[in-house]
Amino acid sequence: MSAASSAARPLWRPFLVFLLPMMATNILQSLSMTINNIFLGRMLGFEALAAASVFFPVAFLFIAFLIGLSAGATVLVGQAQGAGAVDKIKAVAGTSITVALAGGILIAGMGWHFAAQILTLLGTPAEIFGQAVAYARMSFLVMPFTFLFLVAASLLRGTGDTVRPLMAQIFATILGAALTPALIQGWIGLPPLGAPAAALAAGLAFLAALVALGGYLSAKGHVMAPDRALLRAMRPDPALLALILRIGLPTGVQVVAGSLAGLVIVGLVNAYGVQATAAYGAVSQIISYVQFPALSISIAASVFGAQMIGRGRPDRLGEVLRTAMAMNLILTGGLVLIVYAGSRQIIGLFLTDPAIVDLSQELLHIVAWAALMFGxxxxFSGIMRASGTVLMPMVIGLFAILGVEIPVAVLLSGQIGLPGIWWGYVASFAAMMVLQGAYFGLVWRRKTIHALI
Known part of the structure; x- marks a missing residue:
């Protein structure tokens, strides 16, 4: 059933039913990475954790490509779902899955071969170089499974289904948590694998979850079941792929830009010493969780908007916007209030030094409320993406990161010290909200909205 199929009931009800499982899925994905890091650090020592951490920026660059592919595919599946066009859903799914699989295999082969060279370019310390290369090669090897799992979850969301991706993520998280220590120590008849065990466990968990998900979808006759129609569509359609990438790649570009800007911010923070760096790490972790509702609401708004467009009801996009904004105010705002009320206790989960806790609390109080503007x-950009409008929202997003966040952080840090860096985030979120809203209201709403597929 379409996520936005009922015109009679209030939109907030199906919106919330769609949203909550997706938020839980996003939290579980983050939690599974945290669990793996805990196993590495406690069972093998900080060197193994450092070896895995070195690879994260590399992995994120490749995941950014997948985010772009998934974003475009989700919009087109949403429009096709709204129109009830099963053949188009299968066509988009077939092209997306094929490209994700081919891309994953290509990256796996190239990454395995050039892992040492990549880590050398990153300046990996000699004392962890061997472990880092082993971890990177295993991560590259299982990347096709990771790609397929993530794109399958995105395609399901496009049909309005967030429950089954959640079920699959729960299965993968539990299995990965069981496999990681077993593979690290060789408990299941295999030789101890060390740091690569975490990457292999995650890949095997994703593969098992994919198989289970496929079987479940087939048993239920789901539109995304791996049936003959989907298998026939498992070939890249050049025109369809071009449309998917046109919609999705700007999102990937913005993700990469944000990641690169983050490296600049880390450099600014590091100049203030190890206490500032520790505070940055704690506050960043907390803010990432505060932003989960906002990011999930944006995806939900994009899916609901795409389905409204597919149904020939672009007149209801204003209702989607109001519902999403209300959810942002209630859910993101509620989480922000919790963070302010319990900021010291929450920071205490990460840090124990009173001086660093005080510093972290000051920084958290500066930036936490800005998550509402971020949301x-x-x-705004999610709803515009639902119609295929992506270029100008991307330009605005890049300007907010590169033209506001970094310059303001540099300028204010020179004037008021470390807090100035965090005011750079606030300025960036404010600029993005104002500019995206202005473009939405003054330009995009005057356009004629029609389905792309």
């Missing part, structure tokens, strides 16, 4: 900006 509003991403909702």
């Amino acid at each position: 509003a900006g991403t909702i």
Whole structure:
């Protein structure tokens, strides 16, 4: 059933039913990475954890490509779902899955071969170089499974289904948590694998979850079941792929830009010493969780908007916007209030030094409320993406990161010290909200909205 199929009931009800499982899925994905890091650090020592951490920026660059592919595919599946066009859903799914699989295999082969050279370019310390290369090669090897799992979850969301991706993520998280220590120590008849065990466990968990998900979808007759129609569509359609990438790649570009800007911010923070770096790490972790509702609401708004367009009801996009903004105010805002009320206790989960806790609390209080503006900006861009309008929202997003966040952080850090860096985030979120909202209201709403597929 379409996520936005009922015109009679209030939109907030199906929106919330769609949203909550997706938020839980996003939290579980982050939690599974945290669990793996805990096993590495406690069972093998900080060197193994450092070896895995070195690879994260590399993995994120490749995941950014997949985010772009998934974003475009989700919009087109949403429009096709709204129109009830099963053949188009299968066509988009077939092209997306094929490209994700081919891309994953290509990256796996190239990454395995050039892992040592990549880590050398990153300046990996000699004392962890061997472990880092082993971890990177295993991560590259299982990347096709990771790609397929993530794109399958995105395609299901496009049909309005967030429950089954959640079920699959729960299965993968539990299995990965069981496999990681077993593979690290060789408990299941295999030789101890060390740091690569975490990457292999995650890949095997994704593969098992994919198989289980496929079987479940087939048993239920789901539109995304791996049936003959989907298998026939498992070939890249050049025109369809071009449309998917046109919609999705700007999102991937913005993700990469944000990641690169983050490296600049880390450099600014590091100049203030190890206490500042520790505070940055703790506050960043907390803010990432505060932003989960906002990001999920943006995706939900994009899916609901795409389905409304597919149904020939672009007149209801205003209702989607109001519903999403209300959810942002209630869910993101509620989480922000919790963070302010319990900021010291929450920071205490990461840090124990009173001086660093005080510093972290000051920084958290500067930036936490701005998650509401971040959410509003991403909702505007999410709804515009549902119609295929992506170029100008991307330009605005890049300007907010490169033209506001970094310059303001550099300028204010020179004037007021470390807090100035965090005011750079606030300025960036404010600029994104205002500019995305202005473009949405003054330009995009005057356009004629029609289905792309």
